[in-house]
Amino acid sequence: MCGIVAYIGQREAYPIVLKGLKRLEYRGYDSAGVALINNGLQVYKKKGKVAELENHVSGKDMRSHIAIGHTRWATHGEPSDRNSHPHVSGNGKLAMIHNGIIENYAQLKQELLNQGHIFKSDTDTEVLTHFIEEIQKSNHCTLEEALRIALKRVVGAYVIVIVDEDNPDTLIAARKGSPLVIGVGKGEHFLASDASPIVEYTKEVVYVNDYEIAIIKADELILKNISNERQTPYIQKLDIELAAIEKGGYDHFMLKEIFEQPQTIFDSLRGRLDAKNGTLTIGGIREHAEMLSKAKRIIIVACGTSWHAGLVAEYMIEELCRIPVEVEYASEFRYRNPVVGPGDVIIAVSQSGETADTLVAIESAKEKGAIILGVCNVVGSSIARLSDAGAYTHAGPEIGVASTKAFTAQLAVLCLIGLKVAIVKGSITQQRFQHLLDELDHIPEKVAAVLKLNDRIKEIAAKYKDARDFLYLGRGYNFPVALEGALKLKEISYIHAEGYPAAEMKHGPIALVDENLPVVFVATRDSYYEKVVSNIQEIKARKGKVIAVVTEGDQVIPGMADDIIMVPEADELVAPILSVIPLQLLAYHIGVLKGFDVDKPRNLAKSVTVE
Ligand code: M6R
Numbered sequence: 210m211c212g213i214v215a216y217i218g219q220r221e222a223y224p225i226v227l228k229g230l231k232r233l234e235y236r237g238y239d240s241a242g243v244a245l246i247n248n249g250l251q252v253y254k255k256k257g258k259v260a261e262l263e264n265h266v267s268g269k270d271m272r273s274h275i276a277i278g279h280t281r282w283a284t285h286g287e288p289s290d291r292n293s294h295p296h297v298s299g300n301g302k303l304a305m306i307h308n309g310i311i312e313n314y315a316q317l318k319q320e321l322l323n324q325g326h327i328f329k330s331d332t333d334t335e336v337l338t339h340f341i342e343e344i345q346k347s348n349h350c351t352l353e354e355a356l357r358i359a360l361k362r363v364v365g366a367y368v369i370v371i372v373d374e375d376n377p378d379t380l381i382a383a384r385k386g387s388p389l390v391i392g393v394g395k396g397e398h399f400l401a402s403d404a405s406p407i408v409e410y411t412k413e414v415v416y417v418n419d420y421e422i423a424i425i426k427a428d429e430l431i432l433k434n435i436s437n438e439r440q441t442p443y444i445q446k447l448d449i450e451l452a453a454i455e456k457g458g459y460d461h462f463m464l465k466e467i468f469e470q471p472q473t474i475f476d477s478l479r480g481r482l483d484a485k486n487g488t489l490t491i492g493g494i495r496e497h498a499e500m501l502s503k504a505k506r507i508i509i510v511a512c513g514t515s516w517h518a519g520l521v522a523e524y525m526i527e528e529l530c531r532i533p534v535e536v537e538y539a540s541e542f543r544y545r546n547p548v549v550g551p552g553d554v555i556i557a558v559s560q561s562g563e564t565a566d567t568l569v570a571i572e573s574a575k576e577k578g579a580i581i582l583g584v585c586n587v588v589g590s591s592i593a594r595l596s597d598a599g600a601y602t603h604a605g606p607e608i609g610v611a612s613t614k615a616f617t618a619q620l621a622v623l624c625l626i627g628l629k630v631a632i633v634k635g636s637i638t639q640q641r642f643q644h645l646l647d648e649l650d651h652i653p654e655k656v657a658a659v660l661k662l663n664d665r666i667k668e669i670a671a672k673y674k675d676a677r678d679f680l681y682l683g684r685g686y687n688f689p690v691a692l693e694g695a696l697k698l699k700e701i702s703y704i705h706a707e708g709y710p711a712a713e714m715k716h717g718p719i720a721l722v723d724e725n726l727p728v729v730f731v732a733t734r735d736s737y738y739e740k741v742v743s744n745i746q747e748i749k750a751r752k753g754k755v756i757a758v759v760t761e762g763d764q765v766i767p768g769m770a771d772d773i774i775m776v777p778e779a780d781e782l783v784a785p786i787l788s789v790i791p792l793q794l795l796a797y798h799i800g801v802l803k804g805f806d807v808d809k810p811r812n813l814a815k816s817v818t819v820e
Contacts, residue, residue, distance in 0.1 A: 562590020
């Protein structure tokens with residue numbers, strides 16, 4: 210989704226902002242723009258990639274010590290030069306970049322049209338820029354004051370950053386519902402939607418809170434709330450390294466992130482799991498473990514891949530803790546007026562911690578009295594901060610739009626939470642607890658073994674890359690894995706793929722099966738194994754092509770399937786962490802073989818910050 214970068218300080222601002230925009234490309238966007246002050250306000254914007262903007266400004270005098278930059282993911286108005294940000298006020302003095310949606314923009318626009326304003330774009334952002342200018346004019350007030358008044362009328366979510374031709378030594382920013390990080394340097398400040406454009410300059414950052422306005426000069430950062438009261442900026446240390454946001458020799462971030470999984474899963478367990486001594490410590494939920502063990506039900510809310518992790522967790526938690534679990538699409542949960550209140554525990558699962566659907570779902574559940582646990586990857590993200598407790602997944606920055614390492618880290622952490630609650634509740638035996646600790650302890654090395662199958666999976670990808678549709682099937686713990694495999698393939702190869710519970714296939718999708726349909730079975734040895742074997746036979750009887758992910762040593766399925774991928778044996782509760790990896794690689798190779806940009810698939814955004 211939209212990306213924001215800005216700089217103020219002694220250095221040349223444009224190269225810093227341009228590099229920052231490139232760092233934010235992974236978020237997904239369709240146009241880019243910059244504004245700076247050099248003999249007045251200069252604004253350049255272009256539909257397409259950041260590189261096209263770079264060409265567009267080539268040869269122009271871009272010298273300035275203040276600049277703002279934006280990558281836009283279209284919401285109001287098609288992707289075009291004129292709808293790109295920054296947007297400029299009617300008097301040509303203010304330029305604004307914006308991430309989020311101004312929900313009441315139509316009403317504000319009508320008022321401004323009645324006052325004679327003329328708009329050049331279809332965007333809500335331009336409306337807000339004119340609205341602030343109008344308030345400044347009619348109240349004879351400062352930009353800061355006008356912004357404060359404007360934001361009291363604005364409905365929606367936003368991060369905005371403004372440059373003002375009349376105040377070339379100040380940036381003004383505000384936030385509600387969308388993230389804004391300010392990097393604090395020596396005599397300089399860096400602003401961005403996330404830490405990736407900042408990390409190479411400074412590790413000291415301030416996360417702006419909702420309803421705060423930041424007034425930023427090269428050597429001063431003032432934070433105020435919407436009532437004009439000064440707030441103390443809380444400076445935090447970034448715990449990411451530059452290497453984590455670079456490709457490190459891999460062709461794509463997605464491949465790098467798939468191959469990082471032995472380490473990222475280890476990191477998600479580190480300091481928590483001590484299999485040798487049979488202990489499990491999750492600092493973030495320590496105080497809530499007792500309460501969780503007494504919960505009447507747990508509701509997991511999430512979107513996309515994180516929702517699939519939630520589905521696996523439903524199987525895990527119900528089995529381990531004997532507590533009913535519901536898994537909800539965050540967007541549906543929020544708007545159907547769910548029965549939720551005191552005594553309910555909500556687990557919000559999110560890589561970015563900024564997904565708007567998940568954020569508003571937990572906001573409303575929290576207002577109704579539910580306890581919120583966050584399982585997020587991005588430290589300091591909005592969902593993590595809104596949660597009452599939780600555990601970070603510690604997978605490191607995930608840049609590829611298709612989520613991979615975040616998913617397996619979510620599974621590991623959700624499994625730890627299930628185990629912790631189960632042992633507090635006494636719903637599993639000490640022996641099973643110890644067995645699962647041991648299983649988790651060995652998962653990183655087993656993941657490394659699965660990654661050795663990369664070349665074989667690439668061959669399978671080449672064989673099936675031209676298929677029009679794919680079906681992914683699994684049962685039990687492997688059903689959500691099938692859903693995740695289908696989502697990965699759709700996202701980066703644009704092949705239509707459906708995930709189904711393997712048994713449900715005969716109630717409809719079997720009509721699709723013929724000799725042209727590849728059917729991917731996630732068929733590791735578990736309590737559903739015999740049933741899945743029957744389902745494979747049903748597909749083969751109709752001449753479908755079967756690609757099966759099975760457990761090493763399987764003697765049965767290799768005799769039936771067209772292609773086999775063998776993963777190490779694991780307890781069924783943790784097996785999804787292994788069985789999903791071949792599906793990530795299969796999707797990756799098919800996407801690459803088809804010539805697509807797998808790190809930035811069309812239409813998708815990394816962090817979906819609009820509802
Ligand atoms: O950041 P989140 O985990 O909340 O994101 C949720 C989904 O938007 C995300 O998983 C999406 O489905 C990915 N593109 C999956 O690869």
